[in-house]
Amino acid sequence: MKIKDLLGILLFCVVLRAACTLLIVSRYPENEYHLDLIFQAGTEILFILLCKLLMKISFQEIKNIVGHAIGIKEVVLAMAVGVILILFTLGENGIEALIVAQFNPQKVFEIWNFRTTAGEVYPLFSLNVLSFLAVSCLVAPICEELFFRGFLLRALLEKKSLHSALIINCSIFTILHFSHEYYVSTFVFSLFLCCAYLITKSIVFCGVAHSTFNFLALMQNYSLNKYFVRSIDDVASLSSWTLEISSFVASSLVISYLFFRFMKNCDAALRWKE
Structure with a gap:
């Protein structure tokens, strides 16, 4: 390719x-x-x-790229990856909002969609939410993982070193998600799933992690709407972001450990046909 x-x-x-x-x-x-x-x-x-x-x-090439199916243990592990990544994203969100709030608290409300009163949301089982779930938790994860972790990553690895392939792949993925405010976590999200694919050799694993992440992001916006209700004083106060900072530190430690463990064993991970 x-x-x-x-x-x-x-x-x-x-x-x-x-x-x-x-x-x-x-x-x-x-x-x-x-x-x-x-x-x-x-x-x-x-x-x-x-x-x-x-x-x-060919369909055989796609089958090889998709890789093997995963069992219950792998599904649970993939879902755990999705949880870790959403915690990292929420942590980045809180830390960036806290920093910006020290200079311009009102800007936090404009950039991250915080508000002083609860916003109107669709019922969880309404057509609007269910249709969004179908696209963001089924169609998007399958197509994006097949393209970015499958087609593009493999093509890059044929021409570039591992480090260059990962940086290029993750940068493109991050740029295409320009409408999100979480650029660091979007890059980390892509990097983590690239590594997960090289280790597991399964697009299905990455798709489950991606789908879990999107589902939890949806719950944050719809079911946990109160999360976005903050006062001007809240956004500038360190104590208001304790949960976010804690989740960022904890998830960063886990992600860093797993990433460096992968890089240590990257040669084995690149043996595609094993």
Whole structure:
């Protein structure tokens, strides 16, 4: 697989998605939520299909890239990875918000969507939430893991060193998630799942971790809506962010340990066909 072809297909789908979003906002604002979800799912699936068709990737190659199925223990471990990564993200969120609040507390509300009163949310089992779950916890994890941890990472490793391949892959993943405020944790998320794929040789493992992360992020926004209710004094107070700082420190230690353990044994992890 050629890197430039993969990136060309990805760029085409990103531009297509942006054009669709602009069209929806300008022409169909009353149906913006559901139409945007439909186009998001469509473009996620499209770029996998384009990769297969235009680059003539056989089903056997895709099967080899996806790797083996995982058992109950691996599923639980993958879900634990998702939990660790969401804790890291929440920790980054809290630390950055605390730092910014020391200079401009109001800016915290603008950047991270905190508010002084509880916001309106859809019921957990409403069509809006369930459709979002279907896209963010099923379609997106499968397509993104197959592309980034499967197609792109393998293509990079054929031409680049392990370190360069990881940095390029994770940087592209982070740039494409520009709408999020959590750039450090997005990079770490991608890096951790790249390492997980090289160790487990299973896209399914990475997909479960990705899906768990997205599900917990959704629960944070919908079910745990009170998390975002803060006063001006709260955001500037160190004691208000104790939980976030603690989760950041704990998850950072776990992630660092596992990452350095992987790098120590990276040669074995790169034996694709074992």
